[in-house]
Amino acid sequence: MKRSSLMFTSGLLLAAMSITFAAGETSIDDRVTMSRQTAKQFMQSLKGELQAAMKAGGPVNALGVCHTKAMVITQQHSDAKGWRVARTSLKTRNPANAPDAWERSVLEKFDARKKAGEAPQTMEHHAVVEQGGKKVFRWMKAIPTQAVCLNCHGGDSVAPAVEAKLKQLYPTDQARGYAVGDIRGAFTITQPID
Numbered sequence: 001m002k003r004s005s006l007m008f009t010s011g012l013l014l015a016a017m018s019i020t021f022a023a024g025e026t027s028i029d030d031r032v033t034m035s036r037q038t039a040k041q042f043m044q045s046l047k048g049e050l051q052a053a054m055k056a057g058g059p060v061n062a063l064g065v066c067h068t069k070a071m072v073i074t075q076q077h078s079d080a081k082g083w084r085v086a087r088t089s090l091k092t093r094n095p096a097n098a099p100d101a102w103e104r105s106v107l108e109k110f111d112a113r114k115k116a117g118e119a120p121q122t123m124e125h126h127a128v129v130e131q132g133g134k135k136v137f138r139w140m141k142a143i144p145t146q147a148v149c150l151n152c153h154g155g156d157s158v159a160p161a162v163e164a165k166l167k168q169l170y171p172t173d174q175a176r177g178y179a180v181g182d183i184r185g186a187f188t189i190t191q192p193i194d
């Protein structure tokens, strides 16, 4: 190929690429990367609040802080992106976090994947699905249970004072009886596509 035609071909290629970018198409890989970053920031905000509240007044105090702040932080992260950013679980504490059908099936698959030997720390799933007649990108990432979580999500490890406050704040609480390494739930993100 002559040098001039090579330049012409690569010029066309560049033009085609810039049209794609101009149309604002975001690749699935980019959506996965953005979801990971957003979930990380979301987790850090929640963790920051939890750690500060535990330090200031132990688990009973932290429980009250989670109760008033968790959903506010969740909403802030959704608003900042224009996506739905949330946490869900097969056994929820706050019924507002209950999974929809798609999330439920992914959570069940996460549990099956863990049973088959996969580590929950890196467990993810994504898909493009139709929702209300529109295409959306959906992404979930498993949240493993750590030792600190057992203060409020364990079985016998939950102190009587925490137990009493849980009963008062969450009469339908199901998020108990977890052990370290169990999948406590998942981050869930929905990005509109068109």
Ligand code: HEC
Residues within 6 Å of the ligand: 050, 059, 060, 062, 063, 066, 067, 068, 070, 071, 087, 088, 089, 091, 092, 093, 094, 095, 097, 143, 144, 145, 146, 148, 149, 150, 151, 152, 153, 175, 184, 185, 186
């Ligand atoms: C101080 C008590 C406390 C500790 C410690 C705690 N949580 Fe929670 N957790 C809560 C409360 C309270 C809620 C409900 C918040 C709300 O009202 O939205 C909750 C909700 C959740 C949810 C949302 C789903 C649901 O059940 O409603 C997930 C997921 C979760 N916690 C995971 C964890 C993980 C993982 C850890 C450890 C890293 C942890 N939590 C530690 C009190 C706690």
